[in-house]
Amino acid sequence: MTSNGSNSNEPFVSVGPSADAPGPAPAEQDLEAKWRSVVGRRSFLKGMGLAGAAALPGSALFASEAMARSAALTKGDVAILRFLAAAELIESDLWQQYNELGGVNGGNPAYMAALSNLDSDMPQYIADNTDDELSHAAFLNAYLRSKGAQPVNLDEFRTLPSSKATGAKQIGRLTNLQSLDVDTSWYVRYRSTQNPDLGAHFPQAVTISREPAIPLSDTDTPPGLPAPVPPVGTQETRMQAIANTAGFHFAFIEQGGSSLYSIMALKATSLEVLRIIVSIGGVETNHFSLWHDKAGNAVAQPLAGVTDPETGVTFPDLNAKGGELNQTNLILPEPCEFLHRSLPDCSIVRPTLDSSGGAVAAIDGFTADRLFEGQSPKFFRTVRHLAREADAAERRLH
Numbered sequence: 228m229t230s231n232g233s234n235s236n237e238p239f240v241s242v243g244p245s246a247d248a249p250g251p252a253p254a255e256q257d258l259e260a261k262w263r264s265v266v267g268r269r270s271f272l273k274g275m276g277l278a279g280a281a282a283l284p285g286s287a288l289f290a291s292e293a294m295a296r297s298a299a300l301t302k303g304d305v306a307i308l309r310f311l312a313a314a315e316l317i318e319s320d321l322w323q324q325y326n327e328l329g330g331v332n333g334g335n336p337a338y339m340a341a342l343s344n345l346d347s348d349m350p351q352y353i354a355d356n357t358d359d360e361l362s363h364a365a366f367l368n369a370y371l372r373s374k375g376a377q378p379v380n381l382d383e384f385r386t387l388p389s390s391k392a393t394g395a396k397q398i399g400r401l402t403n404l405q406s407l408d409v410d411t412s413w414y415v416r417y418r419s420t421q422n423p424d425l426g427a428h429f430p431q432a433v434t435i436s437r438e439p440a441i442p443l444s445d446t447d448t449p450p451g452l453p454a455p456v457p458p459v460g461t462q463e464t465r466m467q468a469i470a471n472t473a474g475f476h477f478a479f480i481e482q483g484g485s486s487l488y489s490i491m492a493l494k495a496t497s498l499e500v501l502r503i504i505v506s507i508g509g510v511e512t513n514h515f516s517l518w519h520d521k522a523g524n525a526v527a528q529p530l531a532g533v534t535d536p537e538t539g540v541t542f543p544d545l546n547a548k549g550g551e552l553n554q555t556n557l558i559l560p561e562p563c564e565f566l567h568r569s570l571p572d573c574s575i576v577r578p579t580l581d582s583s584g585g586a587v588a589a590i591d592g593f594t595a596d597r598l599f600e601g602q603s604p605k606f607f608r609t610v611r612h613l614a615r616e617a618d619a620a621e622r623r624l625h
C-alpha cells in the first residue's frame with residue numbers, strides 16, 4: 228500500500244550532493260559540518276607531512292581516518308546501510324514509545340500489568356529490545372561516518388503526537404502506535420509449508436484494525452487498573468486488547484526485520500558490510516522468535532477471547548479453531564518450500580526476495596500498518612527514496 232502521496236519523479240535526499248535534492252535537516256547539517264571539519268583537518272595533515280601530523284593531539288582522529296581509508300564503500304553498500312539506519316531509527320522510535328509505557332522501568336502500571344499477562348517478563352524484554360534497536364541505529368550511522376558516508380537523520384520528522392497516558396514523554400514521534408492495522412499473516416506464514424517467494428499468500432490470524440498498541444489516555448485506561456485474567460470490566464478489557472495488539476505488533480515488526488536483513492545481505496559487496504548485516508539480522512530474528520511466542524499467549528487459554536469494547540477487535544482462542552496453522556505453541560518456523568518446489572522443504576526465514584520483504588516492501592508494510600499515520604509527504608519521499616536506493620544495490624564481485 229502506498230497511500231502516501233509520494234511521486235517517484237520528485238527529488239529526494241541523496242547519498243551525495245545533488246543539485247535538486249532538498250537540503251539536509253539542521254541536525255544532519257551539524258553532523259555533516261562536524262564530518263567536513265574532520266575531512267578538512269585530514270587535508271591539512273596531508274599537507275603538513277607525517278612529522279607535523281604526529282605532533283598533533285587526537286588519536287581518535289587518526290583511528291577514524293585509518294578506517295575511512297581502509298576501503299571505500301560502494302554506492303550500493305552505502306545505500307543498504309543508509310536504509311537500514313533509517314529502518315533502525317524508525318524501530319527505535321516505536322520501541323521507545325513501548326518502553327516508556329511498558330518497559331521494565333515503564334511509567335504505566337496498568338499497561339505493564341496487561342502486557343505481563345502475555346508473559347511476566349514482557350517489561351524486561353521490551354526494555355532489552357529497545358536497547359538493541361538504539362544500538363543498531365547508532366552503530367550503522369557511526370559506521371557510515373567512519374567510511375566518509377552520510378549518516379541518516381530523521382529528526383525533522385519527529386512531529387507525531389505522543390500518547391497522553393501516564394508514563395509517555397510529551398515529545399515528537401516518528402511513528403504512530405495509536406491506531407494500527409496490524410498485519411498478522413506472519414503467524415500463518417511461519418506455520419505454513421508454503422513460501423511467499425513462490426507466490427503464496429496467507430490470511431490474517433487475527434484481524435486487528437484501527438486498534439491502539441499503547442494506552443491513549445488515563446480517561447480511556449486509568450494507570451491504576453488491575454489486570455485480571457481474563458479481564459473483567461470495560462476499561463480492563465480495553466487495556467488487555469491494547470496489550471494484545473502490542474504483542475502481535477512486536478512480532479510483525481521483527482519478522483519484517485528478519486526478512487529485510489536477509490535480503491540486504493544478498494546485495495552487499497564488502498565482506499565487512501555483509502558481516503554487519505548478518506550480525507544485526509540474526510538479532511532481528513532472535514527478537515521475532517521471542518515475540519512470536521508471546522503473541523500466541525494472547526490467543527490461547529486462559530487469556531483468549533478478549534474483545535476491545537471500543538473497536539470490536541477480538542483475540543479468539545486460535546487453538547480452539549484446530550489445525551497446525553493456528554496452534555499457538557508452534558512458534559518455530561515450519562519447514563517450507565524454498566528456491567524450487569522440486570527441492571525438499573527447509574526451515575528458513577521467509578520471504579527473502581525484494582518483492583515481498585525488501586526495503587520498499589518494508590516501508591509499504593509499515594505504511595499499511597498505519598505506523599506513519601500523520602507523517603508529511605516529505606517523510607514518505609525521504610524514506611521511499613532511501614528504500615529504492617537500497618533495493619537497487621547489487622553485489623559487485625571483482
Ligand SMILES: [Fe+2]
Nearest residue numbers: 315318360363
Ligand atoms: Fe534493529
Ligand SMILES: [Fe+2]
Nearest residue numbers: 481484511514
Ligand atoms: Fe528489531
